[in-house]
Amino acid sequence: MGLVAMVILMLDFIAPKGGRDWLGYLSILGVLATFTTLMGQRGATQLAFSGQYLSDPFAFFFKIVFLVSAALILLMSIGHLKSEGIDKGEFYGLILFATLGMMLMVSAVDLLILYIGLETMSISIYILAGFLKRERRSGEAALKYLLMGGFSSAIMLYGIVMLYGLTGTIGLREIASTLSADTASNPALILAMVMLVAGFGFKIAAVPFHMYIPDVYEGAPTPVAALLAAASEAAGLAILLRVFLVAIPELQDRWTLLFYALSLLTMTVGNVVAIAQSNIKRMLAYSSIAHIGYLLIGVVAGRELGISAILLYTLIYALMTLGVFAMVILLCVGKVKGERIDDFTGLAQRSPMAAAAMLIFLLSLAGVPPTAGFVGKLYLFGAAIEQGYIWLAVIAVINSAISVFYYMKVVVAMYMRDLPPQGLTLSASRPLRVALFVTLAGTIAIGIYPGPFLELARASVAGLW
């Protein structure tokens, strides 16, 4: 199953270098082909590669998120790369490689495969982050991400090694079966768990492991930042769920407590710091940190409801955040980079449709109904309340009220400030239009009729334990 995906992705990468647009389209085709193959395996559970690779509904759901994100990011990139002067074939290939890594990660039921997938993804993104060779901050972003990523991988690897040393196996289920109530209080095991939490914390950019994220978002090419926000953090979350729920459920009380603290800290810091940002990419970075905080609520709540809420929210978050990034790309015309919030000034008069689309994405990020973001948050906060984490839910809703403040800053710029005299005309390339349309349609559709998506998310977590 995943084999087909890999073969297609590899072929795509090896295909002619120094390419033009058609390489991008070819990549999209590859993603779509993988998607079709994936759809054929809906609902099936199958072990492959001598029990190291599991394609189950849980992985299936995340793979959909990754593939949809990858396709949308490729669509956005096609015109953007040309205008940024980085129109190279490797870009598409690396995006595909990163996607491949993510798909490998979510299907791994073995710590080694998991680590390989993680590194495949990370290394691709290190390179992508530095793709704007002529810009210093892109280089800075890449270096920062590489150092922090390497550091966090090492910590995680250390945790993995300790886990292996304690249990003598790297299979997630085998680890769980060797652990018992007695061993659960083993200090070495707890240390391993803490290491894993820290390692994953870096990958998903939870506070206090988030420092590199704003610089990376700001410096990296916009589609790469979009990839980070929409897919890579979701992938980190996916393996986090699998490792903690499948391998060390014995320690659930302890790691729930850790994630409780992380969740609180992450969403609060993310939202509060986002208020002060004037660069929209930095703002989105902090907003993504805040959303990781919301998502961790699902981990804390655990159980079927919490986990399925996470799944649904990653899909929703991917759609809405990609929409915002697509808007940033749309505004990137000539000298205007679309990065400062001021660049959005007067957009409602220049291009009412674009402004309306942006408005819907921002409302969705803020969790205002009837958008998808609301359904996602309702489900997440609901999971917390069901498990009795009332205070966490209270803090979360206060946070989402805070978040409205900075999202509305962009709305104020778009609608309530006058058009600057040198207003440029916007011209969206066709692929970008498609990307915007898909994200917008998704954001509205899940908001108004979330039924089928909820069902899918619920069905996807059923066999996780």
Place this chain on the structure above:
Amino acid sequence: MNVLQFPILSLMTYLPLVGVFFISLLPKECKGGVRWTALAFTIADLLVSLWIPVYFDQTTAQMQFVEKVSWIPSLGVTYFFGLDGISLWLVLLTTFLSVIAVICSWESVSMRLKEYYAFILMLETGMLGVFFSLDFFLFYIFWEVMLVPMYFLIGIWGSDRRLYSAIKFFLYTLFGGVIMLLGILAVYFYHGAQTGVYTFDILDLMKLSYPSTPILTLLGFSFSFQDLVWLAFFLGFAIKVPMFPFHTWLPDAHTDAPTAGSVILAGVLLKMGTYGFIRINLPLLPESTQHFVPMIMILSIIAIIYGALVCMVQTDMKRLIAYSSVSHMGFIVLGMFALNPQGVQGSIIQMVNHGLSTGALFLIVGLIYDRRHTRQISEFGGLSKQMPVYATLFAIIMFSSMGLPGLNGFIGEFLILIGAFKENYVWAAFAVTGIVLGAAYMLWLYQRTMFGALENPKNADLPDLSFRELTTLVPIIVMCFWIGLYPSPFLSRTEASVNYILARVHKQQAVAEPALSDSTQLATGHIEACAKPCQSGPVLPVKGPALDHAGASRD
């Protein structure tokens, strides 16, 4: 049941959205077309809504014109619209004021017309949706959806500090909203855990009684599960009302909103809060409602007196009227939490009255603002000589707002005070001072602007009201007289629903205190002795329809 066999409520809710669609098709330059389209759709909506009181069955407390369709079955969300005596007049108020909002913006708004009217129409959809929704999910969606167009109306077409006021309005109400969402989720999961049925259906959720044994002690007060849920809802609604400590967004929002925005804000949006209390807090969480009555009473009395006192020192006409809303809304909450038929009926009719008279007051200020582009009281004086028609209409509306007999305000305030007296005469005594103060600040405002010598030369050649301007004020004044002189069609249609809700609130006490019926009958007699035409009728809690209310209301 739905007597019309036709989804009239959905038609009303989404008709304005059709208008938005048509407006978006019109070219930017076609300003007349945009205005007329907006007017046509709001009038059409008003005409449709006029069918409702005609077909409304006032003998029952059940939901009428019900539409119920499964929406998200896995979460227990239904698309559930219905209407009863509580929402009936608020719905008509909404469609009525929407028409007025369109007319009053005819000349005063000339910038970005398409967006402006689109937002007004969207706002109408949101408001109607809130009044019709009987499913928490749907209710919350409309509740929040309503904020967005209002935010834009203030933020784009407002005056001086519009950005600040708009975001303040948005954050305050959103904050209240999300806390309310927690309350909704708590009720949802409790109901699910107890009965195995996960549903957002408000009527179904009311069938269960929520635990009122203390589970949490904070600062010496103990709270039960029901109390906490009650407080979550309370916060959401109290910010909207706004009740005393949460009112600070209101003067800013009102002052900076365009006239139509203020009219809708005062006329309908504030009523969402009191509507929420009576639709949700009272019947869903009856024990906690009684538990918190003293707190509510204290807050309302503070709002009544403090609001009135603050009015006295305002120099800006719009701000003055905004603070008078705080005072008047305090009355409405006071009457509601007297928890007897007179108080609650009075507060419902007063919601409509306040919508009419305060809406009209904002129109009055808007008219003068259009002419002079200032709202400072000190800029005016002696206008009655220059603008006699304006001064006359202003006077009538002022009297309506003060509660002069013969006009609508009197009916509401009178009933509310009776209700309050029956519960506790101290509360009523405090509340009465609010009326006195209300008369003081309104008369003083009138005196400073209308009477005296016409000293400011800028006021010397102000034109009196045009025909268009008259069409905004005269219908409101007609309604004020109608409710003031012949309120029984209004009161009789709310009665069954009010009795049903009170029966729920008093479900234990009705058994424990048989004396209740005596005292209420006494009060009813008192009303009749006053020769008021209000038909408060039998006030004994109605048992029959009450018990199978929710079940029988299904289509």
